[in-house]
Amino acid sequence: MSNTTAEIISIGDEMTSGARLDTNTQWLSQRLGELGIEVPFHTTVGDTLQHNTDVFRIAAERADIVISTGGLGPTRDDLTREAIAEALSVPLEMHAESLEHIQNMFRRRGREMPERNNCQAMFPRGATPIHNPQGTAPGIDVMFDRSSGSRSRIFALPGVPAEMKTMFEQTVSPALLDRGDRRQHIAHHVMKFFGTGESDMEHRLGDMISRDRQPRVGITVSAATISLRIVATGDSPEICQSLIDQTREEILEKAGEFYFGDGETFEQHHAVIRHLNQASQRLLLVELGRAAPLGDWFAAVSDEPGFTADVPAFVGGISLADLTDLQQWVGLPDDASAESCLTALQQRLKADWVLLVEEYPSIHQTSEHPLPGGEVTFTVAAPDRTFPSQTLHLTAHPSILHARVAKAGLFWLRKCFPTL
Amino acid sequence: MSNTTAEIISIGDEMTSGARLDTNTQWLSQRLGELGIEVPFHTTVGDTLQHNTDVFRIAAERADIVISTGGLGPTRDDLTREAIAEALSVPLEMHAESLEHIQNMFRRRGREMPERNNCQAMFPRGATPIHNPQGTAPGIDVMFDRSSGSRSRIFALPGVPAEMKTMFEQTVSPALLDRGDRRQHIAHHVMKFFGTGESDMEHRLGDMISRDRQPRVGITVSAATISLRIVATGDSPEICQSLIDQTREEILEKAGEFYFGDGETFEQHHAVIRHLNQASQRLLLVELGRAAPLGDWFAAVSDEPGFTADVPAFVGGISLADLTDLQQWVGLPDDASAESCLTALQQRLKADWVLLVEEYPSIHQTSEHPLPGGEVTFTVAAPDRTFPSQTLHLTAHPSILHARVAKAGLFWLRKCFPTL
Numbered sequence: 001m002s003n004t005t006a007e008i009i010s011i012g013d014e015m016t017s018g019a020r021l022d023t024n025t026q027w028l029s030q031r032l033g034e035l036g037i038e039v040p041f042h043t044t045v046g047d048t049l050q051h052n053t054d055v056f057r058i059a060a061e062r063a064d065i066v067i068s069t070g071g072l073g074p075t076r077d078d079l080t081r082e083a084i085a086e087a088l089s090v091p092l093e094m095h096a097e098s099l100e101h102i103q104n105m106f107r108r109r110g111r112e113m114p115e116r117n118n119c120q121a122m123f124p125r126g127a128t129p130i131h132n133p134q135g136t137a138p139g140i141d142v143m144f145d146r147s148s149g150s151r152s153r154i155f156a157l158p159g160v161p162a163e164m165k166t167m168f169e170q171t172v173s174p175a176l177l178d179r180g181d182r183r184q185h186i187a188h189h190v191m192k193f194f195g196t197g198e199s200d201m202e203h204r205l206g207d208m209i210s211r212d213r214q215p216r217v218g219i220t221v222s223a224a225t226i227s228l229r230i231v232a233t234g235d236s237p238e239i240c241q242s243l244i245d246q247t248r249e250e251i252l253e254k255a256g257e258f259y260f261g262d263g264e265t266f267e268q269h270h271a272v273i274r275h276l277n278q279a280s281q282r283l284l285l286v287e288l289g290r291a292a293p294l295g296d297w298f299a300a301v302s303d304e305p306g307f308t309a310d311v312p313a314f315v316g317g318i319s320l321a322d323l324t325d326l327q328q329w330v331g332l333p334d335d336a337s338a339e340s341c342l343t344a345l346q347q348r349l350k351a352d353w354v355l356l357v358e359e360y361p362s363i364h365q366t367s368e369h370p371l372p373g374g375e376v377t378f379t380v381a382a383p384d385r386t387f388p389s390q391t392l393h394l395t396a397h398p399s400i401l402h403a404r405v406a407k408a409g410l411f412w413l414r415k416c417f418p419t420l
Numbered sequence: 421m422s423n424t425t426a427e428i429i430s431i432g433d434e435m436t437s438g439a440r441l442d443t444n445t446q447w448l449s450q451r452l453g454e455l456g457i458e459v460p461f462h463t464t465v466g467d468t469l470q471h472n473t474d475v476f477r478i479a480a481e482r483a484d485i486v487i488s489t490g491g492l493g494p495t496r497d498d499l500t501r502e503a504i505a506e507a508l509s510v511p512l513e514m515h516a517e518s519l520e521h522i523q524n525m526f527r528r529r530g531r532e533m534p535e536r537n538n539c540q541a542m543f544p545r546g547a548t549p550i551h552n553p554q555g556t557a558p559g560i561d562v563m564f565d566r567s568s569g570s571r572s573r574i575f576a577l578p579g580v581p582a583e584m585k586t587m588f589e590q591t592v593s594p595a596l597l598d599r600g601d602r603r604q605h606i607a608h609h610v611m612k613f614f615g616t617g618e619s620d621m622e623h624r625l626g627d628m629i630s631r632d633r634q635p636r637v638g639i640t641v642s643a644a645t646i647s648l649r650i651v652a653t654g655d656s657p658e659i660c661q662s663l664i665d666q667t668r669e670e671i672l673e674k675a676g677e678f679y680f681g682d683g684e685t686f687e688q689h690h691a692v693i694r695h696l697n698q699a700s701q702r703l704l705l706v707e708l709g710r711a712a713p714l715g716d717w718f719a720a721v722s723d724e725p726g727f728t729a730d731v732p733a734f735v736g737g738i739s740l741a742d743l744t745d746l747q748q749w750v751g752l753p754d755d756a757s758a759e760s761c762l763t764a765l766q767q768r769l770k771a772d773w774v775l776l777v778e779e780y781p782s783i784h785q786t787s788e789h790p791l792p793g794g795e796v797t798f799t800v801a802a803p804d805r806t807f808p809s810q811t812l813h814l815t816a817h818p819s820i821l822h823a824r825v826a827k828a829g830l831f832w833l834r835k836c837f838p839t840l
Binding site: 010015016017018019020021022023025026027028029030033039040041042043044045046048051054055058062220287289290291292293295296298299300302303304305312314315316317318319320321325328329349360362363364402 | 430435436437438439440441442443445446447448449450453459460461462463464465466468471474475478482640705707709710711712713715716718719720722723724725732734735736737738739740741745748749769780782783784822
């Protein structure tokens with residue numbers, strides 16, 4: 001499918017006015033890239049019929065595939081159906097099956113369908129409805145005849161991100177993979193890494209991140225966590241899976257020391273809780289300084305499906321300004337060591353492990369260095385009464401500094417775990 | 421300037437591929453809206469010369485003002501200068517003063533200017549450079565002659581958000597406000613509110629939020645905090661300020677009970693710390709359940725310029741699963757009340773105030789209700805040994821539920837403060 005191009009159109013005054021940030025377009029760009037489709041243009045347009053019609057015409061003339069989001073609701077502001085019909089110079093026609101689907105959606109919610117929702121079952125002549133399992137607005141799949149004689153394919157999806165994503169994955173993505181006689185399949189897998197930078201990871205992976213490779217491997221970095229996304233296409237789901245498994249093994253050979261788990265939302269604290277649950281051990285956190293993100297992360301994770309336990313692995317967290325406050329807190333004199341404070345807490349609160357972060361630096365820049373940061377010491381109180389500790393000099397952009405420090409602390413804790 | 425329209429163009433493969441989320445366009449849309457300029461279109465285009473030229477032509481033909489971001493760097497991918505020259509059908513010419521500015525930027529950093537940076541001093545014939553005080557890439561200000569005979573004005577700015585914003589505010593915004601003989605000024609002011617919804621706020625403000633009002637009042641909501649942005653234009657900064665002061669008073673009359681402070685980044689925890697600093701009092705936080713955002717927020721705020729104190733107002737935070745854990749933590753029997761736990765902590769840790777959040781609900785939906793949430797009780801231990809408490813049923817989208825609960829807790833704490 002090389003040289004196939006796509007344009008993404010985002011529709012709504014709330015986007016053009018800046019009231020809302022459009023994230024649908026970024027998501028669709030990433031998915032299209034994974035399918036090997038280049039995206040040279042995005043367009044955002046407000047709720048004006050003529051503007052919408054123009055935008056669909058321009059897009060269909062310059063891109064092979066046009067995907068729009070938004071404007072499929074039942075109100076007068078929702079102009080996508082009309083705009084596409086205008087751009088195609090065809091009338092809108094009622095689609096009986098879609099009307100029935102919309103009526104059923106209302107019936108299941110115990111409500112009467114308002115008259116105005118009728119319009120959601122109207123389609124430009126020649127269009128195929130795209131099933132929307134989660135909402136009332138079906139999508140539109142229709143061909144556009146270009147002035148040059150060639151054709152462009154338009155997919156119109158709702159703006160609600162959850163509905164848009166489901167419909168893209170269930171209907172649009174398979175349609176784009178369809179090669180006529182044989183149907184193509186696609187599969188994704190995300191692996192997560194912490195402890196090295198993006199350029200080192202690229203260096204380790206070498207040719208694996210080449211755009212032409214199959215399966216493709218893409219790198220993204222978010223607050224110092226690296227995600228590798230493997231995307232495989234093939235003639236069956238089984239072929240895709242075996243391609244992914246193979247690539248996953250190759251990646252582990254090259255960068256396994258920094259790998260901590262799989263899945264888009266899997267973070268190091270998930271890995272820690274999983275380890276502790278397996279060992280039936282419990283963790284206490286002590287965060288000193290100008291932040292305390294770990295308390296929030298761990299409180300949340302021990303509630304997630306798959307991470308709960310009869311005796312929760314997370315004992316709790318303490319957030320204090322500095323070591324002096326910690327000594328006062330546990331009732332020890334001001335020459336007491338960090339280790340003796342941790343031991344006291346470990347015994348008193350029946351925690352197998354304690355992680356002390358000492359201290360989160362200020363994000364308010366004072367030094368000459370362009371990025372804020374400073375020395376941070378991570379001290380672990382282990383079940384065997386040892387206190388492995390590590391001191392790092394950490395700097396980062398203010399928006400991610402505290403998360404980076406927290407993650408470096410978890411990386412050290414994980415290194416102290418016996419089975420790691 | 422009514423009926424003036426603008427198009428925003430964002431340039432770069434990193435945007436069209438979805439590798440980066442464009443936030444410049446949203447920011448510019450908001451600023452243009454404040455100037456009374458409607459923005460019917462956004463376009464994003466990758467690093468291909470022909471595509472860029474086409475996009476500038478289409479934009480200049482359909483909008484009165486075109487603002488682009490990106491593509492002004494020194495590499496071969498940076499095509500904005502060339503694309504605008506192509507769109508205008510004029511040559512690029514060296515601008516001596518800009519070359520000197522770029523050479524000076526390098527000199528001040530103690531580096532030799534690489535040859536390739538020469539191109540950053542090249543401008544389409546007839547263009548005016550836009551001064552970039554923070555970087556090497558000057559912007560471009562140039563008129564485009566439309567096929568209809570009328571003209572459109574193109575401003576090209578760099579993609580680095582800090583540079584783009586400074587240049588917009590120093591040069592583009594005054595240029596857009598320029599009415600020929602008399603120069604217009606603009607001033608902004610942000611007021612923050614918590615405790616009511618967007619629709620109630622709109623109802624209270626009535627005509628004040630009309631688009632035609634001067635000064636304009638805009639509403640945005642972020643995780644249940646309402647921001648009102650007042651934007652005044654006038655013949656002098658003093659006139660703008662007095663318009664803002666007057667509107668601010670009117671707003672306080674209509675919604676003063678929910679107001680907690682001024683400024684884009686001012687949150688309720690800033691208001692709490694400011695109050696405690698003035699009263700020389702100290703606060704301890706106890707967060708039970710599936711989150712602990714307050715510990716992180718308060719650890720950070722007591723470090724911000726303007727919020728520090730000799731004795732920090734934030735004693736610290738404890739994050740635990742439930743009341744049973746809290747009883748164990750303070751060493752009280754399992755029939756001890758929440759109040760007696762708070763009193764013990766208040767005395768032991770020398771805290772004037774304690775806020776107990778009991779408990780943050782799970783964001784993992786289990787009930788029939790479409791949004792997660794549940795009953796939350798906020799108990800305050802006050803310096804006078806009273807324990808005012810409030811129980812609310814709170815639900816919200818999973819991405820903001822915990823922040824909403826935390827903010828409702830701070831709202832209750834602020835109500836318990838004597839001077840409020």
